[in-house]
Amino acid sequence: MAPTDVTVDRPFAASTVLTDDGGGRFTAELGTLFSIGGKAHGGLLMVLLTKAALARLNAEHGGDTELDPVVVGTEFLRAPELGTVELETDVLKLGRQASVAAARMTQNGRLLLSATVTAGALPDADPSWLAESPMPLEPPADAIDFVPDVRTPGEGLAAATEARYDPATMAFLRKETAAPVVRGWMRPRGEDPDPLFALLAGDALPPTVFNRGGGRGWAPTVQLTAMLRARPAPGWLALESRSQMIAGTWFDEDCTVRDATGRVVCQARQLALSPLPRT
Numbered sequence: 155m156a157p158t159d160v161t162v163d164r165p166f167a168a169s170t171v172l173t174d175d176g177g178g179r180f181t182a183e184l185g186t187l188f189s190i191g192g193k194a195h196g197g198l199l200m201v202l203l204t205k206a207a208l209a210r211l212n213a214e215h216g217g218d219t220e221l222d223p224v225v226v227g228t229e230f231l232r233a234p235e236l237g238t239v240e241l242e243t244d245v246l247k248l249g250r251q252a253s254v255a256a257a258r259m260t261q262n263g264r265l266l267l268s269a270t271v272t273a274g275a276l277p278d279a280d281p282s283w284l285a286e287s288p289m290p291l292e293p294p295a296d297a298i299d300f301v302p303d304v305r306t307p308g309e310g311l312a313a314a315t316e317a318r319y320d321p322a323t324m325a326f327l328r329k330e331t332a333a334p335v336v337r338g339w340m341r342p343r344g345e346d347p348d349p350l351f352a353l354l355a356g357d358a359l360p361p362t363v364f365n366r367g368g369g370r371g372w373a374p375t376v377q378l379t380a381m382l383r384a385r386p387a388p389g390w391l392a393l394e395s396r397s398q399m400i401a402g403t404w405f406d407e408d409c410t411v412r413d414a415t416g417r418v419v420c421q422a423r424q425l426a427l428s429p430l431p432r433t
Contacts, residue, residue, distance in 0.1 A: 162187070164344040165314040166351055170201050172209065178243040180206045184236045187314045188354075193233045195311065196375050197354035199259065199267055200228050202241060204353060207255035207271035210243040214253075221253060221273035223349055227379040228269040234261045246270070276349065276385050280417075287416050291392050293318035293339040298327075311358055316341050319360075326364035334362035334397035334405070339390045347386040347413070349420075355391050355411045356380045356422030362397045363405045363428050371429035373405075378424035389414030403428050 162168045169187045172180040188198040204223050211221050239261045246254040252274045259267040297318035311317055318339045325332035336359045342351050357380075361373040395409040405428055411420035 166342040172205055178210045180241040182239050190310045197357035201350045201354050203257040203259055203269040204271050206241040206243050207257040208273055211253045211255050211273050214245050214248055222276040223382045224274045225272040225381050229377055230267055230375045232266045234266045287412055289337050289392055289394055291414055291416055292390050331367045332365045334365050336360055336362050337394045339392055341390050346388040347391055349382045349385055352386050352411050352420040353380055355393055356409045356420040359393055359395045362395055362407055363400055373426050373429050375424050375426045380420055380422040382420055383418045386413040386419045387415045
């Protein structure tokens with residue numbers, strides 16, 4: 155049964171359950187938790203692909219270790235409907251430092267997403283150098299605590315996570331234009347963030363292109379590559395996303411995710427399509 159109840163104690167854990175069907179194949183259920191406009195959130199889809207790839211690699215290593223995701227590159231081909239999806243994995247490399255698997259998501263025989271997942275061990279030691287965070291690591295008192303999805307109120311990230319947004323970077327809510335930069339804070343409800351939640355967080359902010367005017371709506375990701383850098387400490391994750399260029403229907407986003415200690419836990423870069431004008 156797909157998770158749909160926003161009162162679930164641990165929505166992220168409930169939404170990322172995989173059923174092992176053997177032979178490197180898995181199934182998952184997409185519910186209304188982590189959905190936007192009746193479609194599953196892209197970050198959740200990446201988490202499911204990554205979780206399947208890690209399960210396959212851990213099994214191939216004999217179950218002696220629990221690998222961490224290090225790099226996840228995902229091609230978004232089609233948007234799945236809510237319901238059952240199938241995941242198939244192939245091992246590309248088994249190594250001491252890095253292992254690699256391919257993962258594909260299908261629904262009713264149609265290929266939806268394809269990912270390559272590099273796995274290894276995330277560092278436990280403090281970084282030898284770390285750039286200073288450009289934003290507070292916890293939401294200040296004036297942070298916006300809810301950004302409505304105009305198509306499906308009460309669903310999506312606002313219902314499944316605790317999220318706050320920097321009002322200074324949310325010009326589109328005031329029907330103003332500003333630089334394509336968005337900042338916010340997020341944490342899962344009922345559990346501490348882990349590397350998979352950090353991966354989701356790298357695709358969790360409203361599209362930066364919203365601040366440049368035009369339409370507000372679905373801005374589909376075409377390709378996203380995320381680097382996981384460390385295991386998050388308990389607490390809030392601080393997110394900053396910015397675009398370098400918006401041209402035609404295409405725009406880019408670079409999102410940096412930091413944990414409560416200020417350490418970078420995810421760096422995600424994507425190419426996406428601007429929302430279509432409403433007619």
